[in-house]
Amino acid sequence: MAGKSGNHGSNHRHPPDAEGFRPDGSFFDPDFNAYAIPITLGEWRVGRRQDDMVTTMLGSCIAACIHDPVAGVGGMNHFLLPGKPGDGDTGVAARYGAVAMDGLLAAVVEAGGWRERLEVKLFGGARLIDSGHDIGAENAAFALDYVTQAGVRLTGRDLGGTLGRRVMFFPATGRAYRRFLLPDMAGVEGEVRQWRRARRKSTT
DSSP, X not given: OTTOOOOOOOSOOOOOOTTSBOTTSOEEETTTTEEEEEOOTTEEEEEOOTTEEEEEEESSOEEEEEEETTTTEEEEEEBSBSSOOOTTOOSOGGGBHHHHHHHHHHHHXXXXXXXXXXXXXXEEOOXXXXXXXXXXXXXXXXXXXXXXXXXXXXXXXXXXXXXXXXXXXXXXXXXXXXXXXXXXXXXXXXXHHHHHHHHHHHHO
C-alpha cells in the first residue's frame, strides 16, 4: 500500500503465525533483538517503540530516515524516482521523492515530532547498471536538495556506489545500520525470500 504509515506504538503485539510473521508483516530479527518492519517502494513507516526496526532493501532507490531526538519518534520511506508525478501519471504517486518525503515528514510530525528538531539520514542511490542514465545519482541529488530546501538537519548519508544496500532504522532512537548486498553474498537469496513472504503477509 503506497504511503502506509502504520501504527507500531502499541504496547501489545499480536502473536506470530507458524512462520514467525505478525499480521502487520513484522517479524522478530534475532540479530538486532527487534521487530523488523519491512517497507518497499512507495511506502513509509513511523514508530516510537524501542524494539521497532524499520527496514528496506535499496538499489538505485533512496531511503530517508527521519527522527526527532527529543520526542523519540521517527520513520523511514523508500522512493524510486526523483521529483514529483507528472500530468497523466497513473502510477503510485509515493514512488516519487517529493511525495514520499512530504508524506514521511508529515507523518513524523503527526506522531509527535517537531519540524524544527528533525534529523535525517539518507541511504541508497547506487548505480547497479552500467548505462548512460544514472537514476541513482539523480535520486541522491534530489534527496540532498530536498533536505536542504526543507531545512531538516542532515546527520548522515551513505549514497552512491555500485552495490545494493539493506538499511535498518530504529525510529525511537535514530540509530541506522547499513549492509551492502553483494551479488554473490551467501544468504542474500534467503533474505529476499523472507522479504517476499513478509510483504505477502502484510498485504493479505
